[in-house]
Amino acid sequence: MCLGWKTAAELNINRYWHTATVLQNGHVLITGGHSDKGVLRECELYDPSRDQWTLVGNMSVAREYHTASLLDNGLVLVTGGGNPGMAISSAELYNGSANTWTKAQSMINHRYQHTATVLQSGKVLVAGGRSNGGISHDTAELYDPQTGVWTATQNMICSREDHQASLLTNEKVLITGGVGLCFIGISQKTSELYDPIAGKWNRANDMSIDRIEHTATVLQDGRVLVTGGHGPVGVMWNSAELFNPSTNQWNTTRSMNTPRSAHSATLLPNGKVLVVGGFSSASSDSAELYDPSTGTWTATGKMKYRRSYHTASLLSNGEVLAVGGYIGPQNGITEIYSS
Numbered sequence: 001m002c003l004g005w006k007t008a009a010e011l012n013i014n015r016y017w018h019t020a021t022v023l024q025n026g027h028v029l030i031t032g033g034h035s036d037k038g039v040l041r042e043c044e045l046y047d048p049s050r051d052q053w054t055l056v057g058n059m060s061v062a063r064e065y066h067t068a069s070l071l072d073n074g075l076v077l078v079t080g081g082g083n084p085g086m087a088i089s090s091a092e093l094y095n096g097s098a099n100t101w102t103k104a105q106s107m108i109n110h111r112y113q114h115t116a117t118v119l120q121s122g123k124v125l126v127a128g129g130r131s132n133g134g135i136s137h138d139t140a141e142l143y144d145p146q147t148g149v150w151t152a153t154q155n156m157i158c159s160r161e162d163h164q165a166s167l168l169t170n171e172k173v174l175i176t177g178g179v180g181l182c183f184i185g186i187s188q189k190t191s192e193l194y195d196p197i198a199g200k201w202n203r204a205n206d207m208s209i210d211r212i213e214h215t216a217t218v219l220q221d222g223r224v225l226v227t228g229g230h231g232p233v234g235v236m237w238n239s240a241e242l243f244n245p246s247t248n249q250w251n252t253t254r255s256m257n258t259p260r261s262a263h264s265a266t267l268l269p270n271g272k273v274l275v276v277g278g279f280s281s282a283s284s285d286s287a288e289l290y291d292p293s294t295g296t297w298t299a300t301g302k303m304k305y306r307r308s309y310h311t312a313s314l315l316s317n318g319e320v321l322a323v324g325g326y327i328g329p330q331n332g333i334t335e336i337y338s339s
Contacts, residue, residue, distance in 0.1 A: 004285075005335050007097055008321065009051045013042050015324045016330040020311035021076050023096050028313050028321060030055075030093075031078055031200060034061040038228055039064050039084040043094070046323075046334075048315050052190035053334075055101050060092055067116035067293035069124050071145050078103065079143075082112040088133045091143070091150075100299045107150050109139050115165035117173050119196050122146075125153070125173055127181070128160045131274035136187075140194070140201075148224050153199050157192045158182030164216035166224050168216075168245045174204065176243075177211035177234075188212055188232060191243070191250075207250055208241055215265035216272050217284070219292050222246075225253070227275055227290075230261040236279060240290070240297075244282055253295045264312035266320050268339055274300070274320055276337075277307045284327075287337070305333050 011030070012037060018033025018040070020236065028046040030040070034063025040061040044055050059078065066081025076094040080087065087110035093102045109128060114129025114137070124143040131137055138159035142151050163178025173194040180187040188210030193202050209225065214229025214237075224243040230236045238259040241252045272288040280286065284306040289298045303322065310325025320337040327333070 003338055005303050005337050007304055008334040008336045009046075009053050011324060011332040011334060012053055012055050013040065013057070015040060016309040016326045017064040018311065018324055019066060019078070020313045020321075020323055021068045021070050022313050022315070023175055024074050025069065025096065026316040027096070028315070028323075028325060029068070029076060029094065029096070030311075031038055031068050032059060032066055032081065032322065034064045038062070039082065042303075045096075046321065047060045048317065048319075048321070054326070057101050059101055059202075060103055061088065061090055063088070065112040065194060067114060067126070068225055069118050071118065071124070072122045073145060076143075077116070077124060077143060079116055080111045080114060080129065081106060087112045087130060103142045104143075105148055105150055108141050109137060111137055113161040115163060115175070117167050119167065119173070120171050120182070121196060123196075125165070125194060125196070127156060127165060127173075127175060128163055129179065130161045133322050135159070136178075138180070138182070151166070154201055156201050156273045157203050158187035158190050161189045162296045164214060164226070166218050168218065168224070169222040170245055172245070174216070174243060174245070176216050176226055177214055177229060181210055184221070186210070186232070204248055205241075205250055209237060209239060211237070213261040215263060215275070217265045217267050219267065219291065220271045220272070220298045223292070225273055225290060225292070227256060227265055228260045228278065229264060250303065256297050257288050257299050260284070262308040262326075264310060266312045266314050268314070268320070270320050270339065272339070274312070274337060274339070276312055276320075277303065277310055277325065279308045300337075305335070
């Protein structure tokens with residue numbers, strides 16, 4: 001296996017603000033996003049064994065800033081998004097075996113820049129996002145794949161968009177940062193926990209700083225690593241911190257080498273975290289590795305191209321596929337990282 005970055009096959013359509021989902025057969029499904037054509041309906045599949053992209057069936061509507069979730073039954077649930085710039089409530093299901101899209105019941109609320117988390121029960125928790133009025137949501141709802149029905153659950157403590165959601169090992173969902181408001185002030189540095197058994201939200205301790213367009217990664221020991229992002233005035237951070245679900249405490253860890261937002265973070269099989277690209281005051285083609293055992297960051301090989309608002313997917317062979325992103329006319333270029 002070649003270490004570092006190598007160029008992979010090009011997408012059929014350049015895109016950013018898209019989604020990437022690793023299917024049960026190891027292929028990667030890319031949906032929607034934005035290109036020079038505008039908001040996209042088009043989707044494509046990557047076959048790692050052939051290093052090949054193939055266009056597949058289109059979604060029923062064009063979407064950007066949407067979510068895509070792999071369900072326990074192998075289907076992919078796509079929810080909401082902007083079309084263009086207007087929040088939509090529609091949802092649909094992709095069947096990889098038949099290469100078909102089927103309309104699902106629409107969500108209760110219109111939203112984009114939201115999060116979707118597959119719970120241990122198999123249900124999908126959708127939270128926050130932006131509404132058609134340009135206001136951040138505090139609403140949350142659950143999709144049941146068994147019935148195909150959406151059900152409202154308790155509202156979050158804070159409204160938020162551009163936040164992160166992490167499924168913890170104790171089955172709760174940790175929500176961090178994002179743009180929004182609540183009775184305790186702005187939500188950028190706040191965090192809260194969803195208890196799926198009780199169907200309720202509880203406030204967690206605040207992070208050390210405001211974070212928007214950051215990443216949150218559940219480590220092998222159950223802690224959550226939050227990296228980078230920016231504050232309300234757009235200044236990018238290189239700081240990182242760790243949430244311990246056992247103590248409900250945040251602790252700072254060593255800062256990244258590069259400040260960045262709209263980047264990606266991928267948990268590798270060896271337990272390290274690969275952080276890639278993003279808007280940066282240094283270089284958005286940079287990549288670095290976090291080692292939880294030492295709390296240290298190490299620069300790794302640079303990508304061939306700068307990118308932000310891209311996706312990074314862990315393949316079944318342990319490699320990481322970086323797709324698209326906001327990198328100008330070359331945003332159809334894909335790359336693979338081998339550790």
